[in-house]
Amino acid sequence: MAKHPVVVYGASGYTGMLIMDWLIDQDIPFTAVARNAKRTQDMMAQRVVRLESANYEVIEAEHNVDSLVNAFRGAKVVCNTVGPFFNFGLTAVEAALTAGCHYLDTTGEQHYIRQVREQFGEQFRQAGLLVSPSNAYMYTFAEIAAELALETPGIDALETATLTRGPRGAGAGVSVGSTATIFEGYRQDACYLWEKKLVPHEKHASFNIASPDFLQPVFALPWGGTSLPVYFVHDPRVRSCVSCVGFYDNNAMQMVHALGQKWDAEYANLPREQQDAVLKQLVDSTTPAMPPRERTSLHRTVDFAIGRGQLSAVRATVHGITPYIATGAIQTAAAIKLLDGETAEVGLASGSQAFGHRYLLGFLEQRGLARATVAQL
Template sequence: MTTKPVVVYGASGYTGRLVCEYLREFGIPFLAAGRNSAKIKASMESNVPGIETADYEIAEVSHDVASLTELFRGASVVCNTVGPFSTYGPAVVEACLAAGAHYLDTTGEQDWLMTCDETYGAEFAAAGLLLSPGLAQMYTTGEIAAELCLEKPGLDTLDIAVFWGGSPTIASTRTILVNAATSRAHYLQQNAYVEFDPAQGLVPLVVPGQHELAMSLPWGGTSHPVWYKRDPRVANCKAQGGVFNAALMHGVPQIVGQALEATKDMGPEARNEALTATAAQIMNEMPPRENPRLNKSLDSVHASGPLGRAHCVIHGNQNYKQTGLLQAFAASWLLQQPPNKYGFASGCKAFGHRQLLGQLRAFGLVAEPVLTFQGN
């Protein structure tokens, strides 16, 4: 049991320590938790600026429902950064439900979002708790752009592109490979999930603000189609994304294809071990702290309807810092007032897209959105 109102589970990881950094800036006491207390201590002291002024404790915990439930008791919010979420998420969600804590995570695994919606959403709503997976730059900033477009009534189709500068972290690389091996990517068409063609490959996209085309992938389908599945305004939603580094993007399908071929006849446990080893060969060290001149982000949404169009572009920087800030602000909100919606809900549905945008703007992580409308 903890006396801290917020638990950051996976605090020693790249994203986890950024969540801790912003919790410190919001003045929120927190428990930094994970499977190795020595690693957490070293990570806090080496990678979280100003940590000596934070009100925090460290806890080591086994990854099982009983141990996590006991740890979460007394907390109001759990920020989960431990992926792959389809593998490790269920225990954390079930522990939050048992302990009576709101659940936030940073996932981009579409199958995990579907599980949260269909398996756990009703239970969280009945308990008066929020279940908000995917509260992260790659998904929430694009959702903010979509919501700005949808302020114009009569638009029912979202075409979303998400790009960022830099490379995935160790955990993200592993998640990408595991997710590609175990699940399919979907988009939303007339309120139904439709599977992307697995053989689609790279798709060139026009990116606002540059002449060069950028290469994109379905990137697991992303969170957006799941969030809009139950939104009466939206019938169609498709998202593509990638990194600005074209050479890296060209290598992703080849790496994923080789990994899938090599593990196709393995059982789940052996396959996960093999994919983890492959991920370590690709990315075996934490990326450096983000640089706003290098680590840029771009979220572009075209929204359309029978007689109208809207386009929103949000230029930003430091996508992992955006994620840390979004998590910390959501925790701050939940400690002071209820979310706008209980149960399964996206960040924008739980806290409001303009409120989230305001935080990103206040901390200098995104520019003023470029928003244009056409038609009636």
């Protein structure tokens, strides 16, 4: 049973420890939950900033509903980072609901978010609890840009891009969990929102994004569709939403695209056990270890939304740095609101829908993690 108000599940992982950094910064006591308490404590001692001043505990739990309910009960908010969420997310969602906790996670996995809505959204609403996947740099920054664009009257069609930079080299600067999520996406449909309906992207769809932030076009992919079409599908303001993701390093993105084509050609019809082995080999070969802490001189991001109406157009841009560190800040900003009982939504909702995009943007801007601009086109 947790004795502190916030649970960080996946505490020994890269993102989990960054969330703890921000909870400590905001003087919020937390319970770290992981499968191995000693390993987690050792990892935290190496990587969590100002741990010596934190008010926290470490609890061991297996990844099943009963064990997690016992670990979560007593808390108010669960911050889950255990992915790929296609495989592991619903167990933690069910445990949070049973334990009576609000639920936050860091994924943008579209198929999983749709499952959460279908299986648990109404139950969380009836319990007066929020279930909010995708509170992370990807895709909170893009959603903030979209919401800024929607402030212009008449805007009803959105195109968003999430463009990020890291050190060169396959897998460099990307956590093991994120890499696994990228490759797991080969097994899922990716949808965009068109005339208020979710429509599958064409197989192997890609984009060449021409942005004034870059000299050359950025090669981008649907990236599983992103969370935005799912969150906007019931929004009366929005008729369409198409989203994509690109790394500044076009070669890296083209490699991911080629692997997706190879997957369909060689692995898509294999039994799931054999597919699992292929995915594990891909993850191990591209991201062999936990990456180092991000650097502001290297890890920079540009997220933008182009909004259009019948006679209006606008571009909202959010420039940012250190996306994993920003993810820890976003999770903490959300936890603060939930601990204070300040959420505009219960049931399934995004961070912007539950807490307000201006609040999240302000939290990031005040800490030097983001800057937003809006231009009429």
